């Protein structure tokens with residue numbers, strides 16, 4: 001019996017970030033469309049070659065996108081907002097949707113499931129017509145990608161496309177009536193059927209319909225719509241159909257999806273209980289069961305012996321067994337080869353990036369078929385200790401108790417102004433800062449020179465803030481390239497990658513750190529900078545730290561221990577840092593947790609444990625502290641986490657709220673939150689200066705919900721991406737809005 005091996009998708013960034021450079025050259029007009037298409041075709045060819053070289057039995061295409069796969073699928077279905085439809089070419093239409101133009105703002109960007117990848121939200125008209133459009137000069141769709149693959153390779157080709165259920169679920173509809181989206185199901189189903197026929201004609205053997213929305217607890221009408229969305233497609237002239245779930249477990253939705261007349265189903269083994277796999281095996285008898293065994297979310301080597309043992313009983317199953325990645329490999333860096341040959345990532349043999357995962361999947365398939373190749377034995381020796389399931393947050397012991405509102409009243413420590421003004425921490429990253437950092441990294445200037453350049457920046461920031469009349473000052477975070485990486489570099493146990501780029505959206509990538517061992521703080525990390533800043537002013541200075549949940553969410557966490565263990569190690573390091581900051585005389589300390597909402601598990605059943613542990617990890621940091629503690633969250637909807645916010649032992653929380661008209665404040669009050677709140681009163685992402693009146697209006701709204709003694713005045717988030725002239729003006733208006741309100745009530 002042979003076992004098919006495949007992936008759900010591959011990174012697009014490419015070695016040496018060729019994807020990014022090609023896009024940026026095109027946008028700057030340095031290359032034309034033909035050259036852009038050629039550069040992208042080359043990357044796709046490399047990605048296919050990597051799959052073939054590794055010995056996978058099937059090639060996956062269609063996952064590649066120039067900007068974002070959801071947006072490009074939308075364009076190929078004719079879902080293009082009217083404001084973008086005028087772009088001259090199909091290519092520019094896509095870029096207009098992703099980047100906006102002078103007259104047409106971009107589509108909204110949201111995080112893809114529980115990942116740090118961002119997709120662009122398709123905008124449906126109430127009477128949306130779908131048409132499987134022939135590709136003009138758009139980025140090539142799955143059919144075009146498949147044709148190129150079939151020309152270059154002999155292997156069977158599988159086309160990966162976001163499935164109709166997930167597409168519709170993630171899209172938004174004019175007027176915001178979610179239920180109305182389901183009325184569009186028949187039209188969408190027809191377009192998918194037409195697409196399937198085109199794929200068949202392009203020589204595609206399998207169509208992989210990605211349905212990660214099935215990891216969510218979907219309302220019943222949505223599950224009932226599965227049949228409506230799939231039947232026309234399944235009845236059409238088409239390739240074989242594999243429905244692929246990822247990023248979570250199917251849970252009770254397994255029965256519903258298995259009831260479709262599909263040819264196979266892919267399960268995320270990293271996030272599913274063994275019983276679920278067994279049940280899927282039964283329900284799929286006679287059809288393909290594909291198991292996402294190799295983790296597409298993390299960079300650890302797979303426990304191949306353990307996987308072989310767990311999957312061996314399925315190797316002879318009726319209908320066939322496939323093994324693959326738990327999700328697209330989009331979320332891990334390309335290739336360990338790019339890392340320092342003498343560094344831990346390469347020498348320890350414990351890590352696998354995307355390219356290495358291809359080898360693992362191929363070896364696992366051969367192992368299960370009892371046909372090992374040379375070199376497989378070596379792969380089977382690594383990582384036998386790692387668990388087969390993601391250890392997550394919810395598993396493992398902790399001292400966390402149920403959430404209850406914190407006792408902190410919000411007036412602890414410094415506060416002698418009504419409606420005090422402050423900022424979230426970072427101030428504009430000027431070119432002088434970037435220049436100093438790059439000179440220092442290259443060794444062109446020494447540590448002392450770098451420190452004195454940073455101190456100049458800090459001094460300038462403090463002077464600016466005094467001049468503006470802000471009440472609680474910050475040092476500006478000029479020494480931080482990134483709020484997680486900065487701490488990653490200073491904490492033991494966390495390793496930085498050299499070229500481990502992971503796409504965030506379009507041409508943007510981040511370089512997450514790897515939490516490779518127990519985390520410890522060898523020395524104070526922020527004290528010098530904050531102390532220096534405090535010495536320059538009589539006003540209270542706020543020190544800045546990044547919290548454990550955010551450090552974990554934006555890194556690759558350990559796979560051998562539950563997240564809470566790592567979180568508590570980080571908490572201990574931060575507790576010591578807080579103590580040192582206090583000893584150095586800092587009266588206010590902010591611990592940012594912007595990723596708290598993002599880390600929320602997809603399955604509702606796991607959320608309680610996650611939130612309890614996240615709050616526990618935060619409270620451990622500050623349990624002995626006498627300073628005034630702030631925290632900060634951004635990225636969106638806080639409805640699901642207000643109880644956690646109320647339970648955090650912070651005296652003040654600042655939140656991103658300017659775009660949601662303070663809606664969250666009422667919920668926060670209901671949850672028993674008693675501490676200070678700084679609802680963001682201006683959007684730091686929009687390149688415009690907010691007026692005094694509009695900010696004053698938001699503050700008045702906030703005052704209706706939170707007693708003014710507890711209110712703080714601040715922007716939505718940090719200002720590091722903004723320039724000084726607009727920042728200065730915006731903050732001046734913000735301070736004026738606060739003053740107007742103070743006087744208004746006096």
Ligand SMILES: [Zn+2]
Pocket residue numbers: 424594632633634635716717718
């Ligand atoms: Zn923020």
